Amino acid sequence: MKVLVPVKRVLDYNVKPRVKADGTGVDLANVKMSMNPFDEIAIEEAVRLKEKGAATEVVVVTIGVPKAETDVLLTARAMGADRAILIATEDEVEPLAVAKLLQKVAEEEQPGLVILGKQAIDDDSNQTGQMLAALLGWSQGTFASKVELGGNGVKVTREVDGGLETVDLKLPAIVTTDLRLNEPRYATLPNIMKAKSKPVAKKTIADYGIDVAPRLKTLKVVEPGKRQAGIKVGSVDELVEKLKGLGVAK
């Protein structure tokens, strides 16, 4: 069984986003970009399935800038993905259009499982996996904290608001990762060197004949209202007084 892992190149999670003065978006010039953290978890899960013998091949795909080939797709291959597909574009592509492109890739590659991140930490959309499942007419196990393959299906434990929920999915299936699914390995230097010889297929959006025109227009992007740092109290007694003042303590 083949596992397909879509990954997104995003502003590194350690970098504090800066809103551009002209209100058009967040400044991405000269800042560190990395793989979306949830997608590292997705690759790790796929590679572990391969190491256990449950998967035969791990293919990663990204829709993004050509530079992704030498950063996130290299990291992905160094972590254990066998090959990569780059669908190059300079434009931002919305989750619906990403899902449509991934549908085409899935139809070509015929994976048994597609593992995505639950959300990209830049747009915070949390949509693409569910949309892909809809377009393919496949089952979906979102926010996964455990994935167990067996027989014709996959059992997915999901992190839900009240706790945990388990669903049995028919294969092929879509899984999206939550933080506690696994701890992704580091891409070590020797593995990065070796990864350079693993293939990358270079495509463009035109190759797939999908209309990716955005449906949402961003009118402006602003900083949220800033909180003022408050005061520091010197003792527990003072804090007790404050809590009384707030009406939460008697």
Add this chain to the structure above:
Amino acid sequence: MKTLVWVEHDNKSVKDATLATVTAAAKLGEVHLLVAGAGCAAVADEAAKIAGVGKVHLADAAALEHALAENVAPLIVTLMDNHDAILFPATTTGKNIAPRVAALLDVMQISDILSVESADTFTRPIYAGNAIATVQTSDKKLVITVRGTAFDKAATSGGSGTVEPVSGSGDAGLSTFAGAEIAESTRPELTAAKVIVSGGRALQNSENFHAIIEPLADKLGAAVGASRAAVDAGYVPNDYQVGQTGKIVAPEVYIAVGISGAIQHLAGMKDSKTIIAINKDEDAPIFQVADIGLVGDLFKIVPELTEKL
């Protein structure tokens, strides 16, 4: 505009998250509700009383019991013939189903809205709430998830909606519910609590977390939350996590104990009315957003505070 609101429930009663979603929907037009589940007629009756509600569509079928997206989405797509917008609370249930509906309708979902600017324009947080985008949609139908902390709750009484049964599309045969571990707690729910006491990595282990955080929460009648670090380390279950990728809360008072204040954590609580931080590092970023800070060792401070309350 005719809107449909997904009613969040457990087949017994309406969950609070529904109420803010109703308020958001009312800004767009007429509000209809969808109660989908199994043996959930009582939920529909309760939902019909929510202020401002018109029709309540009740889809009562075994295949809908656990709100599996594969079974629920086709039902909603059918109902969208007669509605212009569907709104879900941005809960794990809403986030699971909404994009599946959006893709089937070929529309781009608008996630986690903070405000309704007009019938086609909304604000939403991006980059863990470090930026707020105003977006305008060109889609004919709207699929939206609503951030609960951004809208007032609709009143649970005063409405006189009519309940109308609709039939589901049956079982898609793609997935089955296998079980759940839902923690029963006597404490208020995190997203509905007036006061929250949250603990971080500094608590060191599960025993400390329970021994230090819970008595304080008990004294204040508070809900208990946690940072990702505390959840990852297994001090508390996953559903305690507050943050960008956990729960978004905005209580009257949020007390962060031994939490550094990473942007991903702040994303989930910085709209709280009053933030109190207890941390031994006076330079911890949490103090940049805290209204009231106390620098010191939580193992001394918190028991003393609990004692004195």
